[in-house]
Amino acid sequence: MKLALIGIGQAGGKVVDALVDYERQAKTGFVVDAIAVNTARADLRGLRNVPESRQVLVGLTRVKGHGVGADNELGAEVTAEDVGDVLSMVDDLPVHEIDAFLVVAGLGGGTGSGGAPVVARELKHIYTEPVYGLGILPARDEGGIYTLNAARSLQTFVREVDNLIVFDNDAWRKTGESLEAGYGSLNAELARRLGVLFSAGEGDGSGAVAESVVDASEIINTLGSGGISTIGYAAVELDRPKRGLFSRLSGGKADAEDGGDSTNRITSLVRRAALGRLTMPCEIAGAERGLVVVAGPSDVLSRRGIERARTWLEDETGTMEIRGGDYPVGSNFVAAVVLLSGVYDVPRVKELQAVAIETQRDMLAKRESSAASLDDLISTGDDHIDPLF
């Protein structure tokens, strides 16, 4: 499936950078082009794989290239004011080659959380291709404002895109490591999952043909129109001489050779992918649709294994809408990606919304109490205010 990537804000730009990096190594052509949008000049300069000619600095007259400091209303405003600059850059892309747009943003900050829904809405208005979102949730200890931004943005972003894939930083941070120190590996993990999913059907340049191709329409039908999605992944190393090209499947936690036959290996991999750590942890029962992609050398991609895995996933989720296919690649790893779409039993989202309501209530109470003391001051006729300095 061919994508145009648009990263908004710092996290959005960095994740797009990681996806382009993955694609350059994989050479599968799933990234047609990539754009980075930001209110902070320094963040754009830090990108390695999105050239200056594909970068858009928005809000220059308002924030002078210094970012919006987690103010997502300002992020939305300045992006809306300068959205014409973003759209004219999109206009330069070979849009006729793409199957969909993917708008990527961290939902805790100001630029991405405010700007991503604005850009998504404009793209949907102009283009007929689906517009998907990739939203990154803040970790729990990043503070109330990040939580509030994320809860608000999640609601708006999900409304503006055809489907929102969610990644939860909190579920992925390593214990004992600061979140910032882990960004590189979180972004690589995300790039690997999305890379395998969106590359399926594009081939790996080796000319191997899938028995059951996962083409763009399978992914589009799984993502459907509306709702949120999560992605699971598992890989296993085969006991055979190393082949370099697809050792990138091995990232994360690849198990050593399991010794099972191809059918059992695939069913157990898909099980691990769906029941292991998802990009956004949730109950998989009740998901509306699912897609299973199994990547690896063609001689171990058992059609029977994929069929069995699909049946298992149908039972686990309770939906009959489970698609599946294989993705032959030259590698000594076999990997399974499970995309679950239309998930609704998501504890983290519920928690986020509850915290956001609480934060908003506190802010309102503070505002009301300062208004009340001002009223007291006025009603008592006491106009004495101590000087601040």
Ligand SMILES: Nc1nc2c(ncn2[C@@H]2O[C@H](COP(=O)(O)OP(=O)(O)OP(=O)(O)O)[C@@H](O)[C@H]2O)c(=O)[nH]1
């Ligand atoms: N996974 C991941 N999360 C990131 C990364 N960089 C920042 N974040 C998260 O993104 C959120 C902050 O959003 P940013 O993208 O930095 O902010 P912004 O959209 O640029 O907005 P402002 O800085 O307020 O102008 C926080 O929850 C961070 O934990 C990254 O490289 N990877």
